[in-house]
Amino acid sequence: MVRFESSKNYNPIMKKIIALLIILAAVQLLKAQSAKPELVTDRPDQTEAPVLVPTGGLQVETGFVYEKDRSEGTQTANIAYNTTLIKYGVNEFVELRFISEYLGQKIKYPENQNTQIKGMSPLALGVKIKLAEEKGFWPQAAFIGHINLRNGSEEFRPSYTAADFRFTFAHTLSDRLALSYNLGAEWDGETPEAAFLYTFSLGYVFTERLGVFVETYSFFPEDNKADHRFDAGLTYKFTPVIQWDISGGFGLSENAPDSFISTGISFRLFK
Numbered sequence: 490m491v492r493f494e495s496s497k498n499y500n501p502i503m504k505k506i507i508a509l510l511i512i513l514a515a516v517q518l519l520k521a522q523s524a525k526p527e528l529v530t531d532r533p534d535q536t537e538a539p540v541l542v543p544t545g546g547l548q549v550e551t552g553f554v555y556e557k558d559r560s561e562g563t564q565t566a567n568i569a570y571n572t573t574l575i576k577y578g579v580n581e582f583v584e585l586r587f588i589s590e591y592l593g594q595k596i597k598y599p600e601n602q603n604t605q606i607k608g609m610s611p612l613a614l615g616v617k618i619k620l621a622e623e624k625g626f627w628p629q630a631a632f633i634g635h636i637n638l639r640n641g642s643e644e645f646r647p648s649y650t651a652a653d654f655r656f657t658f659a660h661t662l663s664d665r666l667a668l669s670y671n672l673g674a675e676w677d678g679e680t681p682e683a684a685f686l687y688t689f690s691l692g693y694v695f696t697e698r699l700g701v702f703v704e705t706y707s708f709f710p711e712d713n714k715a716d717h718r719f720d721a722g723l724t725y726k727f728t729p730v731i732q733w734d735i736s737g738g739f740g741l742s743e744n745a746p747d748s749f750i751s752t753g754i755s756f757r758l759f760k
Contacts, residue, residue, distance in 0.1 A: 525729050530755045531574060533722050533736040535706045536669045536690040539631035539657040541619055542578035546760030550574040552734070552753020558746040562599035567746070568592065570607075572753075578760070581619065586635065588613035592645055608642020611651070611678070620656075628658040637678060647678025655686070665694045675708075682711035698726045705741075717741035720749070730757040 529540040532550050542548045554569040572590040579585060590610040597603050615635030623629040637651035655673025662668055671688040688706035695701070701723045708716040722736025737750040 525757075525760065528726065528730045528732050528755065528757055530724075530732060530734070532753055532755065533724070533734040533751050534688070534690050534702055534704045534720065535718075536671050536688040536704060537617075537633055537655060537657045538669065539619070539629045539659050541581065541584040541617055541631065542576045542757065543760040544578045544580050546578045546757050548576040548578075548755070548757040550576070550753065550755040552751055554749065554751045556746045556749040558740075564597040566595040568594070576617075583619075584617040586613075586615035586617060586633070588615070588635065594644075606644045608644045610645045611637045611639060611641040611647060613637045623659065623661060628660045630659075631657045633657060633673075639678070649678045651676045651678030667692045667694075671706075680712060684708045684710040700724045702736075704738075714744040715742055716744045718745050718749075722751070732756070 526543045526546075528548070529538050530548075530550050531537045532552060551571060551573040552569075554567075554572060556567040558565045558567075570591045570593055573588070575587040575589075577585045589612055591607070592610050593605070593607040595603070595605045613635040615633060618632045620630040620632055621627060632654070633656075634654040635652065637647065637653070639647060639650055653673065653675035655671045657669070657671050659667060659669040669688075669690045669692065671686070674683045674685045676683055686706065686708050688704065690702055690704040692700060692702040701721070703719075703721045705717070705719050707718070710716070718738055718740050720736055720738025722734060724732055724734045726732045732755045733753070734755070735750075735752040737748070739748045740746050
């Protein structure tokens with residue numbers, strides 16, 4: 490059995506060495522965090538980003554949405570208690586996507602009669618495909634497509650399999666300012682008519698952590714009036730791979746909701 494001599498005289502030196510090791514470990518951890526690709530999300534705005542999740546990365550974007558509308562004395566509240574988008578980077582050209590939502594709707598009629606429903610939305614399976622890198626006037630571009638399955642709660646289950654697609658574009662205007670826009674269409678699974686859409690968003694980065702955006706977007710159903718909306722919000726990164734967001738907006742046309750708000754958390758694992 491080995492017996493060690495008293496280390497009383499060496500305590501100050503050992504404390505300095507341990508403190509130095511802790512500082513060096515913290516510096517390396519910060520470097521590792523900063524070396525990770527920056528988190529780029531498809532929320533909280535309606536404009537999807539053309540950036541793909543890094544290869545092998547698993548990204549989760551989850552949040553809450555409250556939408557309010559009043560028409561002819563009837564008040565309607567549409568609520569996404571939880572909307573979750575899970576993305577996995579297959580390689581530098583392909584990203585797999587999975588969307589699940591828990592929804593609710595509350596309707597208050599003029600006769601003081603109320604109805605309320607809750608349930609799961611149909612699952613959506615999709616893919617994002619890289620089309621081009623930004624080069625001069627040519628924007629960074631990607632294609633996104635989803636198939637919405639005929640499942641979920643009965644109240645929100647579509648009569649037919651639905652689908653949506655969009656082309657996403659982004660321009661870097663300066664070190665802090667970026668322009669993004671989408672063009673596409675979607676089907677609701679109830680009628681064969683499509684609703685065409687566009688989005689237009691300007692994002693500004695104040696610091697490495699804080700960013701803001703303003704956005705306008707519209708839906709153009711073939712069998713109904715256009716739905717025009719405006720929103721704005723901010724994002725805050727706790728780390729390069731963890732982000733909180735909050736946003737809100739209002740309708741610009743008769744067929745749009747009066748107002749809506751949203752907040753959520755996004756994070757990426759493995760990469």
